[in-house]
Amino acid sequence: MRKYFIIGFLILTTMLTAIIGCGVKRENKLLAKISDRTITLGEFEQRYRHKVYPSEEEEKEDKMKTLNTMIEEKLFAIAGEKDGMREEVEKTLEDYPDRLAVNQLYEEMVVKKAQVSLIELKKTYRKMGRELHGRHIVLKTKEEADSIYRELRKNDAKNFADLARLSIDTKTKDKAGDLGWFVWGRMDPEHQEIAYKLKLGQISKPFETRFGWDVLQIVDERTKKIRTFEEEKQTIESTLKRQKMTKTATDFLDKIKSRAKIHYDTTAIRMLAGKSTQDKPANPFEPPPLPVLTEEEGKQVIVTSILGTITAADLIADAEKKFRKPPLNTEETIIRFLEGELTNKLLVRAAGRLHLQKHPEVIKNYNRTLDNRVAGEYRKKYITPREEIPEDEMKSYYETNKETYSIPERRAAKVVVIKSKEESEDIYRRIKRGGDIGK
Structure with a gap:
């Protein structure tokens, strides 16, 4: 040594x-x-x-x-x-190569494909210099939105204020649907993409958002003073790349799920949810105990896919392996757990088809982690052997020094500092409508 x-x-x-x-x-x-x-x-x-x-x-x-x-x-x-520690440590890393391969899959299928071109950067920069004033009408269904859209087109939007009273947006319906002034990067991405494609006075076709079906019109626009392109370039690039990565990842997941031919057996899932004990755990932060099944109940197929079948017993066995046991006491929580397990297995399968378990980065990261774990075991055994402290001694120390472990009350807050009163009032209105203060 x-x-x-x-x-x-x-x-x-x-x-x-x-x-x-x-x-x-x-x-x-x-x-x-x-x-x-x-x-x-x-x-x-x-x-x-x-x-x-x-x-x-x-x-x-x-x-x-x-x-x-x-x-x-x-x-x-x-x-x-x-000292023979490697083999034992490797047993604890049995699934680790798959996890690393999925990380590499993300790198290959998402990060590398989410590149931002100079044209995109400049196009976004130009949008940042446009400040828009819009109004909208939000409806529950596409059929209602289509009807409103036709009425607006027929009357050249002169009846916008009247039709806005039908909107489900309670904050704007009595103000002729007025959204006020907004700039690029300071509104919901769903609205933003549509708004900045519209010409002055143009009415959008109905589009779906998390709030409902929206019909949007730009009624005015003005130029906004912004920093130079070089000063804004890095911020724009990181924003666009993050948006692209989110969309690329979502599209990729949707693609592999749609090809997986996943079918849930609602009867079996209902049975499993019904078997969950209604007793509340002693610790309120712990999930309910996992359902206890008979042999026949365990054989019931919960879900089928291109990966094969998962029985109720398989599901319980997977849940047992988790460090924190998932709640499986309702149909919703069971399906959520199944979706997570299937997604992970589908990603591992996709990584395997690309042979990413043998990717140089995966091998390097695995060996590095293995070395670190082995080194930790060696240090624990020979360098810093831990002295066992009796539990009653630890409890006594805790009682004597309890104030040391007390956690003061904390509250999280977000603050936005704005140059002008008008801008601050605009942001206040958007936050009250459900906007994200972080944006």
Whole structure:
């Protein structure tokens, strides 16, 4: 073990200049090699927490400490492997390669496909310079919205105020549907996409939102002063990329689910929900106990898909494996749990079809995690053996120092600081209509 520490120290001192002076992140740059293990600059950057230092010496010392810790972990992993710990730790990571493969699937199918072009950035920037004044009518059904749309088109929207009284939006129905002024990025994405495609005076065709079926008209617009394109570019790019990633991920999930031919047996699900005990758990934060089934009940098929069948017994067995047992006392919670399990299995299947379990990044991350776990076991066994403290002694200490563990009451708040009273009143109205203060 001693020779490894000497090697580690030599590597540490010779590679430190490269770490501190490296302005460009080069993930594959080799910083240290300990036996058959390596530490790259990319791994170091992931681990190291950047701070503001009073001096270069303190920065150097902190980086040395981080790299030394990483080298120690590799040394402990090597020692732990020789001690036979690797096999036992691998048993606890049985499903981990699949989880990593799903993460890589997200990278391949979502992140890499959600790229934002310069044209998109400039197009969005131009929209940010337009401030719109709109009005709308919200109906419960598409049929009602289609009827309103035809009436508006027939009368050139002169009857908008009268028809707005039929709106289910109680905050705008008595104000001729007036939405006030709004800018790009400060309204619901569903409305925003439609609003900024409309010309002045144009009425949108009915479109569905989480509030109902909407008919929207732009009644006025004006230019808004904004920062330069270069100043706004990064914010626009991150916003558009996040939106694209959300849509791409949703579309991908919908696609694999639609192909999975999922069919739920409502009779079997109802049976399972009925078997759940009505007794409340002693701890109110704990879910109800899992249903207890007879052998015949356990054989009932709950759901079928391209993955095969899941019986009631299979479902209970899957639920038992969870660290926190899911509530399976209603049809809704059972279906929600099934959807989660099926989605995960479908994603693993999709990753497998692309052979992502063998992807270099997956293998690298698995080996890194395995090394860290083995190192932890070795450290726990040989370096810092834990002394068992009697429970009554811990309780006595707790009672004596109870105030140390008390948690003061906390409240979460969001604050928006606005330059003008008009803008603040506009934001206040949008929040009262259910808008997100974070946007």
